[in-house]
Structure formats: C-alpha cells, structure tokens
Amino acid sequence: MxxxxxxxxxxxxxxxxxxxxxxxxxxxxxxxxxxxxxxxxxxxxxxxxxxxxxxxxxxxxxxxxxxxxxxxxxxxxxxxxxxxxxxxxxxxxxxxxxxxxxxxxxxxxxxxxxxxxxxxxxxxxxxxxxxxxxxxxxxxxxxxxxxxxxxxxINYIEEVSTDEPYVHEEGRYDAKTFRYEKPQTSKKIVAYDFGIKRNILNELTHAGIRVEVIPNDTPAEQVIERFQAGEIDGVFLSNGPGDPLILHDEKERTQKLLDARIPMFGICLGHQMLSIAHGYDTYKLKFGHHGGNHPVKNVEKGTVEITAQNHNYNVPESLTEVAEVTHVNLFDNTIEGVRYKEEPVMSVQHHPEASPGPHESAYIFKEFYEML
CATH class of the missing domain: 3.50.30.20 (Carbamoyl-phosphate synthase small subunit, N-terminal domain)
Incomplete structure (x- = not known):
C-alpha cells in the first residue's frame, strides 16, 4: 500500500x-x-x-x-x-x-x-x-x-453498454447445486442495455421471459418492427449510470416505443427514462439512495418491503398525472414505482433483483411477465 x-x-x-x-x-x-x-x-x-x-x-x-x-x-x-x-x-x-x-x-x-x-x-x-x-x-x-x-x-452509458446483441438464458443461481437454473420461457423481450446487471437478467428469465440484450443505441424502429411482426412481446429498459436528463437519444427512442404501445418495464434509470419520455423531468436527490436496507411501501397491497437501491435521481410527484403510484420510499416518501394509466407500461426505482440485498420485491418480475 x-x-x-x-x-x-x-x-x-x-x-x-x-x-x-x-x-x-x-x-x-x-x-x-x-x-x-x-x-x-x-x-x-x-x-x-x-x-x-x-x-x-x-x-x-x-x-x-x-x-x-x-x-x-x-x-x-x-x-x-x-x-x-x-x-x-x-x-x-x-x-x-x-x-x-x-x-x-x-x-x-x-x-x-x-x-x-x-x-x-x-x-x-x-x-x-x-x-x-x-x-x-x-x-x-x-x-x-x-x-x-x-x-x-458525461454519458457513461456509452462506456458500459454492450457492443453486440446477445441472448441471456440463465435463471437464478442455486446455492445448493452451485449452478444457474435453465427455466422454460414463453415470452420474448429485448432489453436495452444502459448498464444492465446480470441478476436482473437472471430474474427476468426465472419469470419465464426469454431476454435478448441489445446495445443502448439500437434504433427504436428496429424494435418496433420486431414487435409488430410478433417476434417479441415487450421491451425492458435497464438500470444505468449518470444523469438521465443528458440522454437525449435514449429519450427519443423511448418516446417512439411508447407511441408504438409496446409493453415496457423499466428499473432505476429505465424508470427515470420512462418518466422523462412522458414529459416529466427527473431531479437530483441530495445524496441519493444507495444500500440494501431501504423500506418501501407497496401501495396496492399495503405491505412493506426492504429493498436494495442505487440511484441519485428521482421522478417528480407530477408524474401522478399520467401514472398510478405503486411503491413509495418510507425514508423520504419519494416515488419508488408506477404503473402508467393509459399504457401497458410499469417501472420501479429500486432494484427488485436484490444483488446484493433482500429478495422481497422479486415478484415484480412476475408482474411484468403477466403484463406481457
């Protein structure tokens, strides 16, 4: 040293x-x-x-x-x-x-x-x-x-995103056999890679969804064409680094996907991009949420989940004009999850894949599968 x-x-x-x-x-x-x-x-x-x-x-x-x-x-x-x-x-x-x-x-x-x-x-x-x-x-x-x-x-997504598309087939890791499961999948999606975590992909596959990860600069027109042809059932927008307000190209692509009424699910940065694409800009928190012990209330069920979090930016309260709040952070009452009122779109700010962290929010991946 x-x-x-x-x-x-x-x-x-x-x-x-x-x-x-x-x-x-x-x-x-x-x-x-x-x-x-x-x-x-x-x-x-x-x-x-x-x-x-x-x-x-x-x-x-x-x-x-x-x-x-x-x-x-x-x-x-x-x-x-x-x-x-x-x-x-x-x-x-x-x-x-x-x-x-x-x-x-x-x-x-x-x-x-x-x-x-x-x-x-x-x-x-x-x-x-x-x-x-x-x-x-x-x-x-x-x-x-x-x-x-x-x-x-700085647009750090250009640094962390994949250069080439790839298919992810592994499910959850089994700590008893020290192997990843190989689940049967019945739905297909593409996942925009803004800095996607491996365990998010594992949970999507575990929920019954075949995932093809695509670069962050993949044209929306290609994705829309595949959706209209029946090749895919939806789109996932991943987590990622930096300030979402500087991601102008990603915003434009997200808006095009929304106009095509493709079922979508976003986590963290993906959650923020969906808000921005709807016309509701994010704001920066004082010191952010980073940890594995944040209590979040599931508004629909009235239950509390301990969650993993990693973000410095948040969606505004005015987003409730177009979306129903599904989850709220009990530390500061900020929005943690929404379901859009007129579209097949849902998103959460926290990390339901919990890596590291608790697994109490993993059901959200199944909700996306059911929406598809």
Whole structure:
C-alpha cells in the first residue's frame, strides 16, 4: 500500500492508503449502507463515474469470485473503506478484492474515517472529488478537479453498454447445486442495455421471459418492427449510470416505443427514462439512495418491503398525472414505482433483483411477465 491524496469539492483535503489500481481519478462520491455484497456493488455499472464509500467497516474479507460479477467488469472510479482485509477467507473466494480492482483500473482507498465521510455527504450532499497516488499537492489536486467534467456532463452509458446483441438464458443461481437454473420461457423481450446487471437478467428469465440484450443505441424502429411482426412481446429498459436528463437519444427512442404501445418495464434509470419520455423531468436527490436496507411501501397491497437501491435521481410527484403510484420510499416518501394509466407500461426505482440485498420485491418480475 502507498499514500493516496484526496481532495473534495468542498475544500477538504485528506491522506489515506491505497490498494487496487494506482493513478489519478475524478468522480462523484456517494455512500452505500449495504452490510454485504461489496463485489456486486463494485461491478454494478450504475456506479460508473462514482467513488463509493462503504459504511460497512471491513471490506475484502470474503474475497471475490466470477459467480458474483454483476457485469463484465468494474466501472466505478474507486471505493473508500475503513479497513481493507487483504487476506480473504471464504470457500467461494477465487481472488482478493485488490486483484479485481487492479484488473479493471479501479482505485481502492483505505485507512480513512468513512463515518466522517458519510456524515459529510449526508449533510452537504454528493460532491465531486479527486484521488491520486501520483499527486499530493493540494492546490494541484484542486486545479485538476475544477478542470475536470462533472458526472452530469458525461454519458457513461456509452462506456458500459454492450457492443453486440446477445441472448441471456440463465435463471437464478442455486446455492445448493452451485449452478444457474435453465427455466422454460414463453415470452420474448429485448432489453436495452444502459448498464444492465446480470441478476436482473437472471430474474427476468426465472419469470419465464426469454431476454435478448441489445446495445443502448439500437434504433427504436428496429424494435418496433420486431414487435409488430410478433417476434417479441415487450421491451425492458435497464438500470444505468449518470444523469438521465443528458440522454437525449435514449429519450427519443423511448418516446417512439411508447407511441408504438409496446409493453415496457423499466428499473432505476429505465424508470427515470420512462418518466422523462412522458414529459416529466427527473431531479437530483441530495445524496441519493444507495444500500440494501431501504423500506418501501407497496401501495396496492399495503405491505412493506426492504429493498436494495442505487440511484441519485428521482421522478417528480407530477408524474401522478399520467401514472398510478405503486411503491413509495418510507425514508423520504419519494416515488419508488408506477404503473402508467393509459399504457401497458410499469417501472420501479429500486432494484427488485436484490444483488446484493433482500429478495422481497422479486415478484415484480412476475408482474411484468403477466403484463406481457
């Protein structure tokens, strides 16, 4: 481990120790309150452009393995942890977290007061930061941070989306047999890849849906033609990173799909894109929702579900003009799910695939299947 220097948008300058990749990186800092699942978080493409502060004090203790990868790589800028455990102990471990971070160019920062950082973000909001193992002069770090583009100015979807279409056939992972199930499917959809997570695909397949993942820039006309020809039954809009308001091409394609009255389901960024395509722009939360312990009320059933969440943006209350609210966050009463009144379209802000996190919202995938 070597010294790493950190400079934050609010003027804070800190020194810590580094593991993982070396170099200099700029991004937005957020905190995640999940107690487990650091590998799933690190490999979630929705964190592209961000530094993730873990509130769980010890990270790295169970190592990493190919089974728990949520995507083809790791796209966050870095992670900040109180204590990094470099000697993992778990029968499923194939490599230490340090090796995974190095392979994908992600910085690891440890021996730092993550409780202080979490309180700072909670009170002041998510902010830009720079971390470097090469530059240790405060003024130089400040200069570089001020010159760098902000996360809301960068389209990270172009980095995380697939280049070529592919079919996903695996279902849920069976912890008893250590294998993925091969469910029978009776419906077919295409899934726009804005940064899709592997376990979302697993849950869609488990629900009985054959999924073809397509690049984010796939023309809507191609999808509409396949729907009208009976080749597919619907469209899924995936999770993804960054500010949805800069995704003008994705907005236009979503509007065309809505005009064709194709059944659609969106999660996280997909949920936000459906709102924007209907004319209701999203807004940024102060520090976002990131963790595996967020209580959400199912308005229709009157029940409470503990959910996994990862988003900095939210849909507005005015969306109720065209959609019925199905889910509400009990931390701050923000909208967590909707069903559109005049269209076969539904979406949720939280992550019902729960990877990591609880599985209480997995029924939503079956609801999409039934809508199809």
């Amino acid at each position: 070597q010294k790493v220097s950190l400079y934050f948008e609010n003027g804070l300058f800190l020194e810590a120790r580094s593991f993982g990749a070396e170099g200099t990186a700029v991004g937005e800092i957020v905190f995640n309150t999940s107690m487990t699942g650091y590998q799933e978080i690190v490999t979630d493409p929705s964190y592209a452009g961000q530094f993730v502060t873990f509130t769980m004090t010890e990270i790295g203790n169970v190592g990493c393995n190919a089974q728990d990868m949520e995507s083809r790589g790791a796209f966050c800028k870095g992670i900040l942890v109180r204590q990094y455990q470099k000697r993992p102990s778990n029968f499923r471990s194939e490599e230490p977290l340090d090796a995974l971070l190095k392979r994908f160019g992600v910085m690891g920062i440890c021996d730092i007061d993550t409780r202080y950082l979490t309180r700072m973000i909670r009170n002041q909001g998510a902010m830009e930061m720079i971390a470097s193992t090469e530059i240790h002069d405060k003024e130089e770090l400040k200069k570089r941070l001020e010159a760098a583009p902000r996360i809301e100015e």
